[in-house]
Amino acid sequence: MGLDGPRFYKSLDIQKHVFRSVLERCAEAGGKILTVHSVRSVPAVLEMVERYLPQDRGTVVLHWFTGSKSEARRAATLGCYFPVNAEMTRSDRGRALVTELPIDRILTETDGPFTHIDGRPSESADVNTTVAAIADVRKLPVDAVATAVRSNLRFLLGRRP
Template identity: 30%
Template sequence: MYQGFYHGKKHHDGDLQDVLDRAWSNGMQKMYITGGSLKDSKRALELAKSHENLYCTVGCHPTRCKEFTKDPDNYFKSLLDLIKENREKVVAVGECGLDYDRLFFCPKDIQLQYFERQFDLAEQSGLPMFLHCRAAADDFLTILRRNKHKMKSGGVVHSFTGTKEEAASYIAEDLYISINGCSLKLQENIDAMLTIPTNRLLIETDGPWCEIKATHASSQYVKTKFKSVKKEKWQKGLHIKGRNEPCNIIQVLEVLAETRKEDIISLADIIYNNTLKLFGGQ
């Protein structure tokens, strides 16, 4: 989308540099680019190498785990080599986990097998894990607990949309929980977020997805608005409606500060330090 393509059709010129510039000018200091497969991890790494404040993850998303099945050992080795050869830029193993909402992409048995396999990446690299869980909390926790000894540097459940009980289970396993626009859609989502201790809290955009929409329960707490246009009417320097980007992280912070009744600067400092603590200071 940052190259102007939507569902395979080009609507406007690529504006990734503008997106990055807006992030830096709105207070972002570092960004982590998510790898969702071997190919995507290589692309994320290439982008991370283009700027001193960009970093990336390396791993295989649950919906992409079929890619493992062609040659599991070689796929695993390729991921591990990518990590080991680029430790200055790779901050976590992932995105990996379970996604039972989208089994049409990858069957459950394959997801289970190769989620578990990626704990070996964490063990051999010493990196934290960037974790994904959708409608699969029980199996997710079973695998996590069985392999927790391999997580030498902990992990974060990102784009959290679970219940209060699920949040408590993740906290009990010493995980961080990351909140974005998708995490704040309904009032029950907000209520679950409120139960997360501040010292276990991260925030994210997951761009180009997971923006805070006007229909979300959280939208009433957003103070910072950016002018946007439809992709068909793109103009340089403007946001695209429905396309999330890193500078929108201020909106997530505003919702959390308002609903948690915390000072926004103090909360930002704590979350920033939580992030550095988890990802090794990078």
């Protein structure tokens, strides 16, 4: 769910209509966790989250976030979480972004089979590799990152009614 940019601009109005509807329904229900795509559409996604899903009514997890540092800061103030996969830590831009994400908003994701580790599709068992990559980028002990990610996940899940 979310918005997928340029290649899908022909359907962007429809995407926005559906996304708004989902956000509004989740706000009505309360306590929902939404995993959201924001491919080349971060500003529009954040605007819609801010407008249609109050923080006390639900939480957004921004799957494979590729926005700017300022967009990441805005998303964090909106209560969003950022799952990081190992592939995100391989580019200069990705490493810079991972360094800027608030540690209390980082989760992990493998996004297998679309990402690869050691030449093979990622799988859930690779989460420790992802944690180690985050620790390396942020220059933190692996245990500290693992503890933070577990704490973030527990907090996120604990917010559900």
